[in-house]
Amino acid sequence: MEYTISEVADKFNISIPTIRYYDKLGLLPLLKRNKGNVRTFSEADFDFLRMIEILKITGMELKDIRRYFYWCYLGNSTLKKRYDMFLERKKQAEEQINALKKSLQMIEYKCEYYKLANELGTTDHPSLEDICKPVEI
Amino acid sequence: MEYTISEVADKFNISIPTIRYYDKLGLLPLLKRNKGNVRTFSEADFDFLRMIEILKITGMELKDIRRYFYWCYLGNSTLKKRYDMFLERKKQAEEQINALKKSLQMIEYKCEYYKLANELGTTDHPSLEDICKPVEI
DNA sequence: ATAGGACCTAAAGTTGACTTTAGGTCAATA
């Protein structure tokens, strides 16, 4: 089954120019064109797009994603590099999750705080005294 | 207790120019200077820097953080805006955590995959056939 | 007293990831 660029943009919820930009950067190495020079996407390209999504979320830069794809292309000689890369991505993802969880604690506290303040119409009230500890902002 | 910009840079693990940049953007509204025009940081400024850290992690832009600080300055008339803002931040943080957890699954799978491939010296081996499902990259 | 180090400013430069623009091809439909 083959897909047009607009179908892929819809499917992955990214813009058409972004897909072309990724292609230009070499992030879609298996992407084919038809006789009219029009891009025709298949499952193999979706695999690449999914991997781009996954790695980007962990904060990886496009040029490093490209390098990883190139390592895959080079074959077994780059297995160690790829292993190390994923260990590093795992570390980054875990660190980000931890940082977000920590931030979320304060944010949830602030939600409570402002819920109450809204009901009272003011932050200047005895019932907010003890709940307003972490930051006075 | 007062601190210099280099002490604060160390404490928060950000660069001195970044602190000056935040100050310029109005993200450190309580920051004082001594007679020599040198910034002197205190706990109140740390509260702002901590809040910047927390909100930035959830993907909030500096200009929106600034607007939040301004809302705080305006007082009780902005309580609803601030409440809604933190509800939105909570949503964003949770979504990011979920996206990262999902990515982490694939990354952990890839760690396993490449650990084995490294031991075997190749990705072209029967014991990797069944483990290599999600993406062929 | 002068040299060094820590601070200051304004302004320009950088980086990454896109987005926009301008101009062109091509196939199908009114």
Place this chain on the structure above:
DNA sequence: TATTGACCTAAAGTCAACTTTAGGTCCTAT
């Protein structure tokens, strides 16, 4: 047949968040 819509390219523009540069002040220690 002509025009519309979906695609194409190359190149320029944008945006956020910094960083770098160039030049200056001020205090302290040799």
